[in-house]
Amino acid sequence: MKVLHVNAGLENGGGLTHIVNLLKEAKNEGKDFELLTLAEGPVATAARKAGITTHVLGAGSRYDLAALKRLRTFINDGHYQIVHTHGARANLFLSLIHTKIKxxxxxxxxxxxxxxxxxxGLMGKIFTKLNLRALHKADCIFAVTKHFADLLEQKAKIDPAKVHVIYNGxxxxxxxxxPAKYDDQVYFNIVNVARTEKxxxxxxxxxxxxxxxxxxxRLHIAGDGSQLENLKALTRQLELSPQVTFHGFMTQKQLRNLYRRMNLAVLTSYSESFPLVLLEASDNQLPILSTAIGDIKMMIPDQEHGFIAKIGDVDSIAAEIKRAVNMDPAALKAVALREKKYVxxxxSVEKQLASIQKVYDKLAKH
Known part of the structure; x- marks a missing residue:
């Protein structure tokens, strides 16, 4: 089965990791999966580094409709059986040619x-409508949480038969x-790996x-974004500067080294899908704490496996952090090891790919 994954190409976070991991596993299993990005950028760079067959369409912008003919020709001449898009821009491009591809x-x-x-503003509302229209046109949709699947079925009124819940891996x-952990007897180190966005x-x-x-x-924030300077200002306002370090964007190699000095990984988002950063922290034997976003209880089933705080609730977040800080180090390590074994x-990305492949096989038979 020949499969083409399509992405705008400018993603530099969980979406990039999702796509590259999935295609890397497909390559490991000898599957004929390829990647096409609409523009040159981080996704194509990471995919090439992983040995994935990668193409770049060369679309100039979101409005470069001249690229649609090239995209249609590329898909049909490549004899792909499945085209799998990630992201609103890729969805839009496919929605405009889907009746002309095989x-x-x-x-x-x-x-x-x-x-x-x-x-x-207005353009945001237009893009939202265009993306929702694309979702209605697609032959199948993979939702990375049940929450998103329910949203698509109940609010967007998408046919439930087209929607499949498949968790990230x-x-x-x-x-x-x-790598062995550094034993810091002085500080309790917390890491937050996330874009600095609201x-x-x-x-x-x-x-x-x-x-x-x-x-x-001590808090270590690894990530950059539009709110970085505001967060630094808030840190000064709260008189926390001695306790907080802003690392900016970090590579996976840099993060692995940082994890060696950490005692807890924390994510305090208002909304998330199924956060890969917490799986990665758990892989590095860190206990994890998250707000109750998405399907997080699938990842952290109980207090024996991690910590869950209420969304948007400073008191709840503080209480969960305090519980971790006050826990006996051996008991906290046991939480981390139980969680890693469970997740x-x-x-795993192997399970994720197997679930996706089952849907591909059904589609190919029609």
Whole structure:
């Protein structure tokens, strides 16, 4: 089966990891999967580095409709049986040519389509409508959480028969492959790996650290974005500068090294899908704490496996962090090891690909 995955190409976060991991696993299994990005960028670069067959369409912008003919020709001449898009821009391009291609069309919904363009005024409303229209036209949709599937079926009124819940996965490492931890007896180190955008809720995390009033707690924020300077200003306002380090964007190699010094990974988002960053932290033997976003209880089933705080609730976030800080180190490590064993058994990229392949096979028979 010949499959083409399509993405705008400018993603530099969980979406990039999702696409590259999936295609890398397909390559490992000898499947004929390829990637096409609409423009040169981080996705194509990461895919090439992973040895994935990668093409770039060369679309100049979201409005480069001249690229549609090239896209249609590329798909039909390539004899692909499945085209699988990721992201609103790729969805839009396929929606405009889907009746002129021979391949079946799938979409992965990585985030809430009603929030993707929030705060962008009239153009944001137009892009939201265009993306929802594309979702209706696709032959199948993969939702990365049940919450998103329910949203698509109940609010967007998409045929439930087209919607499939398939959770994200990552490549897990044997514990022997994980670098030894540094034993910091002085500080309790917390890491937050996320874009510095409002939806990620880092201002809640800073306020929770202030509420803890514990000088031995140190917070490390790894990520950049539109709110970075505002968060730095809030840190100064809260008089937390000695306790908070902003690392900016970090590569996977840099993150793995940072994880060696951390005691807890925290995500305080208002909205998420199924966060890969928490799976990656767990793979590195870190206990994880998240707000109750999406299907997080599938990832953290109970208090024996991690920590869950209320969304948007500083007091709840502070209380969960305090619970982790006050836990006996051996008990906290046991939480991390239980969680890794659980997520590795349930959310590997191998399982993710197998579930997607089953849907592909059904589509190819029609």
């Amino acid at each position: 391949a079946a069309w799938c979409i992965t919904v990585h985030s809430d389509p009603y929030l993707d363009f929030e705060g962008r 990552i490549f897990f490492h044997d514990d022997s492959e994980i 939806v990620k809720g880092q201002e809640l995390l800073l306020k929770a650290i202030k509420k803890l009033d514990d000088s031995h707690v 590795a058994a349930n959310f």
